[in-house]
Amino acid sequence: MHKALYFIGLASIALSCTTQKYYYTYDAKSKNKNNPSPNTVIEKPKPSITHQGEVEFFTQNIANPAKNDNTISYGSLVSAKPKGYKVTKNFFPAMGQNFRQRYLILHYTALDETKSVAVLSQQAVSAHYLVNDLDNNEIFQLVDENKRAYHAGVSRWRNDYNLNDASIGIEIVNMGFKTDASGKKVFVGYSDAQIKKVAALVKDIADRYMIAPTNILGHSDIAPTRKQDPGPLFPWKKLYDEYQIGMWYDDATMKNFLTQINPEEFNTQVNTSPFIFKVQTALQQFGYDIVPSGTWDKNNTKVVEAFQYHFRPSLYDGKIDMETWAILQALNQKYSK
Numbered sequence: 001m002h003k004a005l006y007f008i009g010l011a012s013i014a015l016s017c018t019t020q021k022y023y024y025t026y027d028a029k030s031k032n033k034n035n036p037s038p039n040t041v042i043e044k045p046k047p048s049i050t051h052q053g054e055v056e057f058f059t060q061n062i063a064n065p066a067k068n069d070n071t072i073s074y075g076s077l078v079s080a081k082p083k084g085y086k087v088t089k090n091f092f093p094a095m096g097q098n099f100r101q102r103y104l105i106l107h108y109t110a111l112d113e114t115k116s117v118a119v120l121s122q123q124a125v126s127a128h129y130l131v132n133d134l135d136n137n138e139i140f141q142l143v144d145e146n147k148r149a150y151h152a153g154v155s156r157w158r159n160d161y162n163l164n165d166a167s168i169g170i171e172i173v174n175m176g177f178k179t180d181a182s183g184k185k186v187f188v189g190y191s192d193a194q195i196k197k198v199a200a201l202v203k204d205i206a207d208r209y210m211i212a213p214t215n216i217l218g219h220s221d222i223a224p225t226r227k228q229d230p231g232p233l234f235p236w237k238k239l240y241d242e243y244q245i246g247m248w249y250d251d252a253t254m255k256n257f258l259t260q261i262n263p264e265e266f267n268t269q270v271n272t273s274p275f276i277f278k279v280q281t282a283l284q285q286f287g288y289d290i291v292p293s294g295t296w297d298k299n300n301t302k303v304v305e306a307f308q309y310h311f312r313p314s315l316y317d318g319k320i321d322m323e324t325w326a327i328l329q330a331l332n333q334k335y336s337k
């Protein structure tokens with residue numbers, strides 16, 4: 001899908017930009033950036049810049065989706081206007097660039113729409129987009145995609161910290177959860193209309209920035225000890241099945257792992273230090289912020305709970321059972337690097 005789009009895009013640019021050459025003098029043979037051979041000139045297609053009044057726009061994206069390492073995006077350009085000097089784009093854009101937007105983080109607001117708008121637009125927290133719970137075609141943008149919104153807080157996924165720096169945040173109007181008499185969190189569901197809106201928005205953003213499926217996450221995935229959103233009723237599987245958004249395990253692989261587990265053996269092993277260490281390592285390998293120690297602490301339980309919200313939403317008790325363990329292994333087999 002990506003590849004096909006890229007080639008179609010490239011072909012149309014090559015046709016429309018034949019008069020525009022993009023010269024790049026990196027010496028590919030010597031691989032020496034500091035001493036490029038003057039004879040090494042590589043021509044690349046250059047996207048055209050259009051003007052609307054004072055504002056300049058790229059109108060095409062000729063990035064290589066296989067790499068995401070020399071990304072030339074479309075959208076409005078922001079340039080300096082130093083007094084008395086002229087900034088030109090004779091050698092623009094440089095090849096060495098990529099997107100800052102590498103993650104997409106989903107949240108619920110735990111507030112109704114009116115309060116969500118007020119808090120996210122007038123206070124210290126924010127998100128790039130807010131998806132209301134009405135069956136209409138409106139989505140609110142609150143922050144420019146090129147700027148940081150304050151939605152993730154202290155957070156980590158794999159080796160990336162402070163994900164506000166590298167993410168687009170989407171807040172979804174939803175009342176979150178209430179705790180019942182037994183202490184269980186009871187969550188509020190999402191309407192189909194709202195999920196359709198979220199899916200269309202996520203797809204648009206993920207396609208433009210080439211955000212990897214492994215980087216489309218819930219707030220609880222990146223801040224498991226503090227957050228529960230978007231909660232176990234957020235339909236990650238439906239988004240994966242129907243819109244090719246985010247991660248999901250292959251059922252056959254999961255079942256295969258499950259049949260390899262001997263229930264009796266599992267029950268005797270589950271609370272032993274080597275097994276706990278193994279599970280903690282698998283969670284860490286997948287991306288969660290957890291340090292393998294061989295013993296479960298309160299925060300570890302919350303990591304398991306966050307994992308279950310996302311990948312085993314029928315039971316989210318924070319305990320490693322056979323199914324949770326099989327799902328985690330299937331996901332690691334499919335996605336971990």
Ligand SMILES: [Zn+2]
Nearest residue numbers: 107108219229
């Ligand atoms: Zn959140």
